[in-house]
Amino acid sequence: xxxxxxxxxxxxxxxxxxxxxxxxxxxxxxxxxxxxxxxxxxxxxxxxxxxxxxxxxxxxxxxxxxxxxxxxxxxxxxxxxxxxxxxxxxxxxxxxxxxxxxxxxxxxxxxxxxxxxxxxxxxxxxxxxxxxxxxxxxxxxxxxxxxxxxxxxxxxxxxxxxxxxxxxxxxxxxxxxxxxxxxxxxxxxxxxxxxxxxxxxxxxxxxxxxxxxxxxxxxxxxxxxxxxxxxxxxxxxxxxxxxxxxxxxxxxxxxxxxxxxxxxxxxxxxxxxxxxxxxxxxxxxxxxxxxxxxxxxxxxxxxxxxxxxxxxxxxxxxxxxxxxxxxxxxxxxxxxxxxxxxxxxxxxxxxxxxxxxxxxxxxxxxxxxxxxxxxxxxxxxxxxxxxxxxxxxxxxxxxxxxxxxxxxxxxxxxxxxxxxxxxxxxxxxxxxxxxxxxxxxxxxxxxxxxxxxxxxxxxxxxxxxxxxxxxxxxxxxxxxxxx
Amino acid sequence: xxxxxxxxxxxxxxxxxxxxxxxxxxxxxxxxxxxxxxxxxxxxxxxxxxxxxxxxxxxxxxxxxxxxxxxxxxxxxxxxxxxxxxxxxxxxxxxxxxxxxxxxxxxxxxxxxxxxxxxxxxxxxxxxxxxxxxxxxxxxxxxxxxxxxxxxxxxxxxxxxxxxxxxxxxxxxxxxxxxxxxxxxxxxxxxxxxxxxxxxxxxxxxxxxxxxxxxxxxxxxxxxxxxxxxxxxxxxxxxxxxxxxxxxxxxxxxxxxxxxxxxxxxxxxxxxxxxxxxxxxxxxxxxxxxxxxxxxxxxxxxxxxxxxxxxxxxxxxxxxxxxxxxxxxxxxxxxxxxxxxxxxxxxxxxxx
Numbered sequence: 001x002x003x004x005x006x007x008x009x010x011x012x013x014x015x016x017x018x019x020x021x022x023x024x025x026x027x028x029x030x031x032x033x034x035x036x037x038x039x040x041x042x043x044x045x046x047x048x049x050x051x052x053x054x055x056x057x058x059x060x061x062x063x064x065x066x067x068x069x070x071x072x073x074x075x076x077x078x079x080x081x082x083x084x085x086x087x088x089x090x091x092x093x094x095x096x097x098x099x100x101x102x103x104x105x106x107x108x109x110x111x112x113x114x115x116x117x118x119x120x121x122x123x124x125x126x127x128x129x130x131x132x133x134x135x136x137x138x139x140x141x142x143x144x145x146x147x148x149x150x151x152x153x154x155x156x157x158x159x160x161x162x163x164x165x166x167x168x169x170x171x172x173x174x175x176x177x178x179x180x181x182x183x184x185x186x187x188x189x190x191x192x193x194x195x196x197x198x199x200x201x202x203x204x205x206x207x208x209x210x211x212x213x214x215x216x217x218x219x220x221x222x223x224x225x226x227x228x229x230x231x232x233x234x235x236x237x238x239x240x241x242x243x244x245x246x247x248x249x250x251x252x253x254x255x256x257x258x259x260x261x262x263x264x265x266x267x268x269x270x271x272x273x274x275x276x277x278x279x280x281x282x283x284x285x286x287x288x289x290x291x292x293x294x295x296x297x298x299x300x301x302x303x304x305x306x307x308x309x310x311x312x313x314x315x316x317x318x319x320x321x322x323x324x325x326x327x328x329x330x331x332x333x334x335x336x337x338x339x340x341x342x343x344x345x346x347x348x349x350x351x352x353x354x355x356x357x358x359x360x361x362x363x364x365x366x367x368x369x370x371x372x373x374x375x376x377x378x379x380x381x382x383x384x385x386x387x388x389x390x391x392x393x394x395x396x397x398x399x400x401x402x403x404x405x406x407x408x409x410x411x412x413x414x415x416x417x418x419x420x421x422x423x424x425x426x427x428x429x430x431x432x433x434x435x436x437x438x439x440x441x442x443x444x445x446x447x448x449x450x451x452x453x454x455x456x457x458x459x460x461x462x463x464x465x466x467x468x469x470x471x472x473x474x475x476x477x478x479x480x481x482x483x
Numbered sequence: 484x485x486x487x488x489x490x491x492x493x494x495x496x497x498x499x500x501x502x503x504x505x506x507x508x509x510x511x512x513x514x515x516x517x518x519x520x521x522x523x524x525x526x527x528x529x530x531x532x533x534x535x536x537x538x539x540x541x542x543x544x545x546x547x548x549x550x551x552x553x554x555x556x557x558x559x560x561x562x563x564x565x566x567x568x569x570x571x572x573x574x575x576x577x578x579x580x581x582x583x584x585x586x587x588x589x590x591x592x593x594x595x596x597x598x599x600x601x602x603x604x605x606x607x608x609x610x611x612x613x614x615x616x617x618x619x620x621x622x623x624x625x626x627x628x629x630x631x632x633x634x635x636x637x638x639x640x641x642x643x644x645x646x647x648x649x650x651x652x653x654x655x656x657x658x659x660x661x662x663x664x665x666x667x668x669x670x671x672x673x674x675x676x677x678x679x680x681x682x683x684x685x686x687x688x689x690x691x692x693x694x695x696x697x698x699x700x701x702x703x704x705x706x707x708x709x710x711x712x713x714x715x716x717x718x719x720x721x722x723x724x725x726x727x728x729x730x731x732x733x734x735x736x737x738x739x740x741x742x743x744x745x746x747x748x749x750x751x752x753x754x755x756x757x758x759x760x761x762x763x764x765x766x767x768x769x770x771x772x773x774x775x776x777x778x779x780x781x782x783x784x785x786x787x788x789x790x791x792x793x794x795x796x797x798x799x800x801x802x803x804x805x806x807x808x809x810x811x812x813x814x815x816x817x818x819x820x821x822x823x824x825x826x827x828x829x830x831x832x833x834x835x
Contacts, residue, residue: 309709325709333709336702344710347699351712353692399710 603731
């Protein structure tokens with residue numbers, strides 16, 4: 001570890017958004033040659049602080065120093081020119097352009113296709129993040145899109161790379177190699193800021209850890225000098241035990257009748273690569289079935305068919321009348337950001353509704369759901385866009401789970417959520433199981449799948465197998481290796 | 484609550500109207516015209532007298548209102564129907580045909596308006612069907628506009644030409660088949676129909692399940708399909724047809740209430756101005772009415788300006804175009820201004 005002047009120093013940054021004090025005199029110093037983990041719950045101010053550094057937001061007060069000199073980046077362009085890059089949680093790829101074209105965007109001079117492809121191939125080599133330069137970005141899964149975003153950020157030659165929740169969507173193998181790569185990148189005069197709420201990631205790769213809670217820095221220390229438990233306590237305040245709530249299993253002995261059944265089902269080729277073939281799958285009432293898969297093995301076709309959102313090409317599909325669907329990408333598939341909370345609740349079953357909508361009643365219903373599911377918003381008539389990620393997911397859960405569905409399909413339901421919101425989602429899924437519903441849960445985080453599920457299936461190469469053995473055995477099955 | 488919901492947009496629209504006047508004043512001064520007398524003529528021709536208001540402004544606003552509703556509905560569902568002009572001409576043609584049938588007057592008139600709506604919808608149908616095959620409706624509807632205009636040109640020189648074959652226009656329809664007027668004015672029944680349509684569409688969009696499906700589809704089609712089980716392609720098709728029908732009705736009402744005959748110049752680009760009308764109203768059917776009124780007044784006033792002060796009416800078209808740019812630019816300009824201000828502040832700070 002090097003000493004001396006920090007590469008990036010933020011001093012006493014404050015920022016207010018309307019009624020919300022997002023940051024209160026938050027300071028952060030990133031030393032060259034280090035990985036700096038920035039921890040905190042959703043809404044703690046992690047992303048806001050880094051958006052200020054990157055020139056995407058402006059602080060109300062506070063000072064910033066870059067490589068020893070005072071600066072203030074007014075736009076990401078300024079930041080990139082100075083050597084500071086940020087990969088945001090939400091991607092900004094042009095779906096119809098190829099990976100190479102996306103990376104070339106924002107460059108200068110003429111576009112030369114072969115040069116652009118070669119550049120991506122070089123970056124792939126240098127980063128060890130596999131992407132196909134010729135694949136249109138729109139055809140890539142979320143994990144691959146994230147890799148492209150990282151490669152895009154590095155194409156501008158950054159010395160400091162800010163990664164906002166980079167492992168939230170990556171399969172465990174990819175996440176591990178990314179973190180390992182971040183470790184290697186952060187050498188010499190370069191550094192990485194890792195925004196995360198995964199304590200283990202922070203402790204595994206970071207040299208320094210800064211914890212934000214409600215916009216204030218509550219802990220700033222060397223990673224070696226702290227523990228998972230004390231970090232959790234710092235993040236959550238007094239209620240540190242919430243962190244543990246998500247990890248207690250609790251198998252249910254009272255399984256019910258078969259609720260959903262697939263027999264010899266194949267999916268439409270082209271929708272997903274690879275497509276499903278010859279899949280037989282059942283889910284019984286009172287159980288949580290975990291779906292473990294490396295992204296892009298046909299697991300989303302399985303979940304969409306089970307949710308009744310995609311038709312099977314061949315085979316028999318038997319689904320119950322009431323299915324709750326919590327999709328992976330809530331901004332794209334679950335919520336209309338510009339509509340109000342009430343309207344987003346009304347969206348459930350809107351296709352079948354006839355006649356007139358009683359909006360005052362719908363609003364009252366929404367307010368009831370907000371209380372029951374602890375959705376924190378200024379009003380039931382606020383736009384969904386104004387909610388934090390955790391509250392948006394609570395709203396989705398409220399809408400999907402309120403009618404006591406017989407089948408619950410949850411695809412990455414805790415993606416991007418903090419510990420508290422994650423624990424709540426887990427609790428809701430367990431409640432559904434206790435009520436007798438069948439729950440099918442997929443997560444890129446294998447530990448989450450194992451912690452919650454009564455039974456695990458592995459999707460690999462478009463086929464579905466019952467999983468056997470422990471964590472490592474399942475990991476090998478996910479990669480298609482015989483255990 | 485209603486008052487508050489409209490206050491913001493209304494204030495914005497008022498600001499845009501004032502900006503239009505300022506711009507017009509500047510253009511008049513630049514062109515060397517007598518500004519006070521030109522503006523006086525503009526006022527006289529639009530709001531200055533009850534005749535100007537009821538016989539010019541309101542009558543001009545009517546096709547803009549109906550076509551504006553057509554555009555607002557389509558855009559609300561993210562269906563980019565630029566074809567209101569063609570659908571309006573199709574409606575006018577069908578209305579003239581319907582009004583010429585050998586039937587009792589009231590029946591003929593009713594049929595004429597029904598035909599107009601059907602023809603407008605039918606003219607939108609090819610674009611709606613092509614859209615499902617991935618053809619951009621922006622392109623297909625513009626092309627259909629040219630087809631409609633040239634088709635009218637053919638019809639009024641061929642099958643539908645008036646009996647003397649002297650003029651490129653259709654036979655004038657009988658008095659019995661015309662929309663009744665308020666005596667002593669040019670105000671016809673269609674004006675009331677247009678405002679009723681605005682109120683009806685406003686209620687449908689706010690309160691009905693269908694209107695909600697339209698708004699949800701426009702707000703996020705993927706979530707509408709996934710979370711709402713909404714048949715998004717079907718909603719888009721329905722919206723396209725209803726939008727076409729509204730534009731067709733605009734043409735039918737113009738033909739049976741104002742022109743009484745079909746000719747190529749029947750619409751001075753109502754279908755295109757309607758896009759501005761809808762955008763200025765932020766795609767809200769209830770706000771389309773005042774927006775159409777503003778544009779109707781501008782166009783009515785422009786005629787008076789040309790007549791009384793010798794100012795070319797084209798000047799007002801320039802103002803209308805600038806209005807659209809203004810409406811689209813306001814959010815962008817606000818952001819640019821904020822960035823500039825921050826940059827100045829930062830430079831001042833660094834220099835200290």
